[in-house]
Amino acid sequence: MDQDFKYIDVIENYLSESSSKEEKLAFEKQLEEDKDLAEEFKLYQNIMGGIDLEGTDLMRTELKGIQGKLEKENFFNQEETTPKIIKMENTKKSNRSWLAIAAGLLVLIVAGILLQSPGKMTRAEALAKFDHSQKANDLLDQQLNEYEGLGMADPERGKKDSIAQMLKIYKEGNYQESYNAATEFLARYPNDVVAQYYAGMSKFQDGKFSKAVEWLSASTKQKDGVFYDQARWYLALSYTMLNTSVGDDNAIKLMQQIKDTPDSQFKMEAEWHLEYLKK
Amino acid sequence: MNETILVEKLKKGSSEAYEHAYRQFFNMIRDYITRNNGTADDAHDIFQETLIVLVKQLRKPDFKLSAKVSTYLYSIARRMWLYKLRDRKEVDSLDAREDKEKLLGEADLEGISLKQVFEEKHELVQKVLKTLTDECQKVIIGFYFKKLSLGELETQIGYNKGFGKVKKKRCMDGLKKLVLAHPDSKRMMA
Numbered sequence: 001m002d003q004d005f006k007y008i009d010v011i012e013n014y015l016s017e018s019s020s021k022e023e024k025l026a027f028e029k030q031l032e033e034d035k036d037l038a039e040e041f042k043l044y045q046n047i048m049g050g051i052d053l054e055g056t057d058l059m060r061t062e063l064k065g066i067q068g069k070l071e072k073e074n075f076f077n078q079e080e081t082t083p084k085i086i087k088m089e090n091t092k093k094s095n096r097s098w099l100a101i102a103a104g105l106l107v108l109i110v111a112g113i114l115l116q117s118p119g120k121m122t123r124a125e126a127l128a129k130f131d132h133s134q135k136a137n138d139l140l141d142q143q144l145n146e147y148e149g150l151g152m153a154d155p156e157r158g159k160k161d162s163i164a165q166m167l168k169i170y171k172e173g174n175y176q177e178s179y180n181a182a183t184e185f186l187a188r189y190p191n192d193v194v195a196q197y198y199a200g201m202s203k204f205q206d207g208k209f210s211k212a213v214e215w216l217s218a219s220t221k222q223k224d225g226v227f228y229d230q231a232r233w234y235l236a237l238s239y240t241m242l243n244t245s246v247g248d249d250n251a252i253k254l255m256q257q258i259k260d261t262p263d264s265q266f267k268m269e270a271e272w273h274l275e276y277l278k279k
Numbered sequence: 280m281n282e283t284i285l286v287e288k289l290k291k292g293s294s295e296a297y298e299h300a301y302r303q304f305f306n307m308i309r310d311y312i313t314r315n316n317g318t319a320d321d322a323h324d325i326f327q328e329t330l331i332v333l334v335k336q337l338r339k340p341d342f343k344l345s346a347k348v349s350t351y352l353y354s355i356a357r358r359m360w361l362y363k364l365r366d367r368k369e370v371d372s373l374d375a376r377e378d379k380e381k382l383l384g385e386a387d388l389e390g391i392s393l394k395q396v397f398e399e400k401h402e403l404v405q406k407v408l409k410t411l412t413d414e415c416q417k418v419i420i421g422f423y424f425k426k427l428s429l430g431e432l433e434t435q436i437g438y439n440k441g442f443g444k445v446k447k448k449r450c451m452d453g454l455k456k457l458v459l460a461h462p463d464s465k466r467m468m469a
Contacts, residue, residue, distance in 0.1 A: 050404020
């Protein structure tokens with residue numbers, strides 16, 4: 001075989017997009033007849049395979065460098081280190097302290113709203129911007145009263161006891177266990193909106209937002225229930241916390257819906273988050 | 280960086296675009312992998328390989344990106360992870376039934392074979408390529424791997440107009456000579 005590439009222009013023309021059908025056919029015919037061309041073409045293809053290997057390795061090295069740079073910035077730990085924002089408390093035991101904390105928070109929140117521009121915060125700070133623990137606790141207590149106060153004659157007692165148990169675990173703040181209890185229940189009753197909602201909320205409380213999205217999204221399918229307003233709100237927050245372009249698109253859509261819902265409890269918050277997300 | 284600029288910069292192998300892709304899309308891929316029995320390290324490996332597949336696809340002249348970059352990356356990553364789980368025989372641990380069905384039914388994603396074949400002869404060429412001058416390596420990788428035009432190559436390396444083609448030919452001839460002169464060449468290239 002000739003030591004230099006004798007046919008490189010012909011080969012590259014054949015492989016290029018600009019080569020016509022006739023040119024391609026002519027090359028293929030020549031390939032059958034010309035042994036030197038056939039050998040050089042085969043070698044050319046192997047050389048391309050080697051170049052691709054080397055190019056891929058170089059790209060891998062470059063990506064590793066970028067990964068290292070981002071690691072130094074702590075970029076990859078941002079979601080994992082997100083603080084648990086809404087810690088549930090036992091409302092029956094600590095109503096007084098709750099009132100004091102709520103009053104203090106209200107002052108801080110109002111001051112915060114007045115002083116802070118939405119665009120300058122991190123996602124975690126934006127998530128912590130509003131305190132919704134009272135709304136969430138009210139809903140939880142309402143559900144607990146409903147499921148705990150059942151008569152012996154209720155035909156669904158076993159099912160409802162499991163829900164009550166899961167709600168109690170959630171209220172104690174043991175979110176991994178409440179999630180396990182909720183998903184165990186969902187294995188038997190996959191469409192139960194209470195279990196879907198608290199599976200999602202357990203993950204939300206644990207800062208696992210993609211899993212929270214999965215369950216909260218399921219729980220928003222029932223639009224007329226008591227969970228809908230809160231489920232949609234926490235779903236929007238979970239999307240925000242994913243910190244991805246798709247997540248942001250979904251968060252914006254949901255925040256807009258919330259803002260446009262006259263009786264939503266989260267209208268003001270949604271308005272603020274919309275401004276934050278659009279900046 | 281908007282989507283069009285990102286795609287163009289990824290094609291050219293811009294570090295800025297790679298970093299942007301990490302910042303925008305890594306968390307999404309990590310969430311999927313860790314939700315499906317993988318670790319953060321698995322997510323790093325899969326993300327890296329996914330980005331490589333995307334960039335290589337973008338460089339194909341007949342390739343048209345029909346979805347958003349995030350959607351495309353997510354589909355490739357998901358498919359890659361399914362392959363990996365299948366190799367580890369952990370498919371049953373997947374929490375998405377849809378994924379299991381996909382794994383059984385599909386092998387390729389828009390013509391991308393995810394099964395990588397490393398042939399010995401390609402490794403030999405790679406080994407020889409590394410012995411060329413830095414300048415020749417830059418020319419060959421730039422033109423054949425990054426798919427830069429001769430004009431772009433000339434600007435990037437600082438050649439006069441028209442010299443890119445001459446240099447590329449010289450470098451390729453040099454590479455061919457070295458490959459053919461390698462003791463294993465006869466056995467492998469036959």
